[in-house]
Amino acid sequence: MPLLEVTDLRTSFHTRSGIYRAVDGVSFSLEKGETLGIVGESGSGKSVTCYSLLGLVPTPPGRIEGGRALFDGVDLLHCPPAQLRAIRGKRIAMIFQDPMTSLNPYLRISEQLIEPLLIHDNISKADALARGLAMLDAVGIQDAAQRLHSYPHEFSGGMRQRVMIAMALITKPEILIADEPTTALDVTVQAQILELLKKLQRDLGMAVIFVTHDLAVVSGLCDRVQVMYAGRIVEAAPTRTLFQAPRHPYTRALQRSIPSLQPKGRELYTIPGMPPDLSQPASGCAFAPRCEQAVAACQATDPRLQPVSAGQSTACLRVQNAEI
Amino acid sequence: MSDPILQLKDVSTHFPVESGFLFKKRTGTVKAVDGITLDLARGEVLGLVGESGSGKSTLARTILQLVPTTGGTVVLEGRNLTAATATELLAARRGLQMVFQDPFASLNPRLTVFAALAEPLLVHGVVPPDQVPARVAALMEQVGLAPRDQRKYPHEFSGGQRQRIAIARALALEPKIIIADEPVSALDVSIQAQILNLLAGLVRRMNLTLIFIAHDLSVVKHISDRIAVMYQGKIVELGPALDIMERPQHPYTKALISAIPRIERKS
Numbered sequence: 020m021p022l023l024e025v026t027d028l029r030t031s032f033h034t035r036s037g038i039y040r041a042v043d044g045v046s047f048s049l050e051k052g053e054t055l056g057i058v059g060e061s062g063s064g065k066s067v068t069c070y071s072l073l074g075l076v077p078t079p080p081g082r083i084e085g086g087r088a089l090f091d092g093v094d095l096l097h098c099p100p101a102q103l104r105a106i107r108g109k110r111i112a113m114i115f116q117d118p119m120t121s122l123n124p125y126l127r128i129s130e131q132l133i134e135p136l137l138i139h140d141n142i143s144k145a146d147a148l149a150r151g152l153a154m155l156d157a158v159g160i161q162d163a164a165q166r167l168h169s170y171p172h173e174f175s176g177g178m179r180q181r182v183m184i185a186m187a188l189i190t191k192p193e194i195l196i197a198d199e200p201t202t203a204l205d206v207t208v209q210a211q212i213l214e215l216l217k218k219l220q221r222d223l224g225m226a227v228i229f230v231t232h233d234l235a236v237v238s239g240l241c242d243r244v245q246v247m248y249a250g251r252i253v254e255a256a257p258t259r260t261l262f263q264a265p266r267h268p269y270t271r272a273l274q275r276s277i278p279s280l281q282p283k284g285r286e287l288y289t290i291p292g293m294p295p296d297l298s299q300p301a302s303g304c305a306f307a308p309r310c311e312q313a314v315a316a317c318q319a320t321d322p323r324l325q326p327v328s329a330g331q332s333t334a335c336l337r338v339q340n341a342e343i
Numbered sequence: 344m345s346d347p348i349l350q351l352k353d354v355s356t357h358f359p360v361e362s363g364f365l366f367k368k369r370t371g372t373v374k375a376v377d378g379i380t381l382d383l384a385r386g387e388v389l390g391l392v393g394e395s396g397s398g399k400s401t402l403a404r405t406i407l408q409l410v411p412t413t414g415g416t417v418v419l420e421g422r423n424l425t426a427a428t429a430t431e432l433l434a435a436r437r438g439l440q441m442v443f444q445d446p447f448a449s450l451n452p453r454l455t456v457f458a459a460l461a462e463p464l465l466v467h468g469v470v471p472p473d474q475v476p477a478r479v480a481a482l483m484e485q486v487g488l489a490p491r492d493q494r495k496y497p498h499e500f501s502g503g504q505r506q507r508i509a510i511a512r513a514l515a516l517e518p519k520i521i522i523a524d525e526p527v528s529a530l531d532v533s534i535q536a537q538i539l540n541l542l543a544g545l546v547r548r549m550n551l552t553l554i555f556i557a558h559d560l561s562v563v564k565h566i567s568d569r570i571a572v573m574y575q576g577k578i579v580e581l582g583p584a585l586d587i588m589e590r591p592q593h594p595y596t597k598a599l600i601s602a603i604p605r606i607e608r609k610s
């Protein structure tokens with residue numbers, strides 16, 4: 020049985036200007052010790068998927084419209100708030116995309132760092148501080164002892180992000196949900212953090228959901244990857260397959276856009292057009308208006324995610340019909 | 344350099360480190376920016392890279408005079424900003440825009456995107472009032488946001504969408520210099536490429552001067568004429584972009600280049 024099994028998750032935002040289907044039928048599972056990468060278009064629902072699992076979608080305007088997320092026999096989407104609070108921060112921890120908004124500007128780093136320990140573990144403040152200090156060291160904050168009692172604004176962007184990482188890891192969670200955890204870090208610190216994550220996975224069997232735009236990081240860290248577009252998973256595959264043999268036209272276009280793989284001095288390739296309006300009823304494939312391979316049938320039929328090769332699923336009619 | 348638009352002379356910004364819960368004691372100093380001298384030509388793109396905590400954002404805030412400078416001078420088009428009055432600074436900042444590393448913290452949560460973009464246009468009279476809506480729509484399209492979303496508030500956008508609102512706001516005043524602090528690291532690669540194309544186009548067409556702060560050298564190399572590498576508050580290496588990438592001299596630059604993750608297609 021997987022550690023976490025998400026089935027047909029649907030989350031919308033009910034706003035003045037309409038109902039936005041931010042997550043529109045997402046299913047996936049996560050095994051103990053596994054690392055699952057989520058990549059995709061900005062605004063495609065990666066963060067909202069993560070928030071939904073932890074009951075962190077602001078309601079209203081957000082609403083979980085349907086689905087199930089089974090973790091150790093508990094449906095995270097429908098369990099009582101108290102039960103979810105006991106799981107969140109202890110057994111499932113999250114690193115947020117926005118370090119400054121998730122740290123309290125008026126509290127010292129030290130207090131925020133040990134808060135999850137004081138809530139969830141029966142531990143003295145002195146012991147908690149000692150563990151906090153060790154964790155700050157582990158994420159590479161220099162002179163951690165001296166800087167433990169600083170305020171968030173006294174830290175650089177990357178240092179704040181590492182505080183968030185330390186906070187998430189301090190309770191030794193079974194699942195870590197990491198939303199763009201290394202975007203503000205230079206590559207040497209990033210490499211150090213990724214090593215730390217791998218070590219915790221080996222030692223504790225921690226499973227990781229890793230949301231990122233950095234396809235190179237995904238390729239080195241994740242066992243499987245799923246690609247999101249307009250609230251759906253459009254392709255899911257073992258990491259190596261996804262990079263060697265991407266099938267969905269969006270995945271291919273995304274890989275072609277990577278700036279670092281394109282030569283200097285020329286206009287960079289980008290995917291033309293804009294993502295669809297999530298408040299309008301969808302007809303056909305959401306990517307079709309931007310897709311170089313689209314044919315008339317793509318505008319008419321809504322493609323489902325279906326297996327196309329060993330372990331690889333793709334939501335593209337033309338791939339499923341073996342036309343491309 | 345014949346016509347430098349910006350000159351930094353021996354600029355330093357230091358912060359006190361205090362510790363203790365009740366009785367604050369000054370226990371040390373963080374030399375966030377420590378004696379930096381640098382000239383920037385009009386229309387030049389400088390990539391600024393360096394370790395986390397090496398002082399990149401502080402240098403940016405020092406140029407804008409958003410932090411008290413410990414020493415040295417910042418000269419913008421011949422005007423010394425370190426000695427400028429508050430009114431002079433305000434005027435100078437119109438031509439000197441910054442995209443902050445943390446877009447959420449820099450956007451007013453109570454303003455819709457339309458209001459956030461229209462405000463600077465109206466205050467500075469960039470376009471006549473009746474042309475403001477069209478200009479707002481154009482700014483949004485430039486950064487890949489749909490103009491239909493202009494009545495939304497910042498919290499109604501994803502992380503990468505907010506980042507682009509911040510970029511659009513910096514572009515609104517058609518500044519001569521933009522300092523962009525990690526402007527693309529929260530964006531998917533296609534939009535990264537789009538923003539890089541946009542900025543490169545402005546440099547070409549409008550002779551914009553750009554300081555592009557990032558930790559990803561493989562992205563910085565695309566847009567930069569020169570790259571400066573910061574380490575512990577100092578610039579430890581400065582040179583043409585391709586030279587830095589292909590023949591790094593300083594050990595930290597070498598470490599930065601060798602740690603760039605690459606796509607692993609085989610295992």
Ligand SMILES: Nc1ncnc2c1ncn2[C@@H]1O[C@H](COP(=O)(O)OP(=O)(O)OP(=O)(O)O)[C@@H](O)[C@H]1O
Pocket residue numbers: 032034039041059060061062063064065066067068077080116297498499500501502503504529531
């Ligand atoms: N509070 C909200 N109210 C209305 N719409 C929202 C709200 N939060 C998110 N959305 C919308 O939901 C969609 C999905 O957002 P989400 O934050 O999950 O994107 P993402 O894939 O994480 O993008 P990014 O890579 O830019 O972080 C976006 O189009 C966004 O505009």
Ligand SMILES: Nc1ncnc2c1ncn2[C@@H]1O[C@H](COP(=O)(O)OP(=O)(O)OP(=O)(O)O)[C@@H](O)[C@H]1O
Pocket residue numbers: 172173174175176177178203204205358359373374375393394395396397398399400401402444558
């Ligand atoms: N207001 C402040 N008070 C005290 N120390 C500060 C303050 N602002 C920055 N610092 C310190 O100055 C140093 C440089 O910080 P800065 O934010 O400039 O780094 P950076 O190069 O931008 O790093 P990152 O890549 O992580 O964003 C850090 O050690 C930071 O803790």
Ligand SMILES: [Mg+2]
Pocket residue numbers: 065066067116198501502503
């Ligand atoms: Mg997100």
Ligand SMILES: [Mg+2]
Pocket residue numbers: 175176177399400401444524
């Ligand atoms: Mg910074």
